[in-house]
Amino acid sequence: MDFTVLDARVYGDVAVILAHGTNQGKWRGEPFISDEWVTDVFVRRPGDLEDHSYGGRSFSSDDPEGHAWTFGQTIREVAPEDWGAVAT
Numbered sequence: 623m624d625f626t627v628l629d630a631r632v633y634g635d636v637a638v639i640l641a642h643g644t645n646q647g648k649w650r651g652e653p654f655i656s657d658e659w660v661t662d663v664f665v666r667r668p669g670d671l672e673d674h675s676y677g678g679r680s681f682s683s684d685d686p687e688g689h690a691w692t693f694g695q696t697i698r699e700v701a702p703e704d705w706g707a708v709a710t
Contacts, residue, residue, distance in 0.1 A: 635666040664691060673697065675705040
């Protein structure tokens with residue numbers, strides 16, 4: 623399934639995500655394509671927002687069913703040698 627995030631809004635420690643997905647496949651030998659619209663709500667864990675030396679930022683969250691999620695993004699470009707990467 624391919625998902626596209628259409629909207630993400632943050633309200634304090636709560637994020638609401640709207641996404642659209644498309645399923646493709648075969649059922650009983652017949653091809654099908656179906657759409658799926660998803661709205662998810664996530665609550666950030668206290669104190670979990672973290673900036674990393676390699677230029678990333680991440681936080682963990684729980685959805686209403688109790689599943690744990692981790693989200694991340696690049697906040698700055700950092701050369702590998704500047705954050706201690708070692709080539710092997």
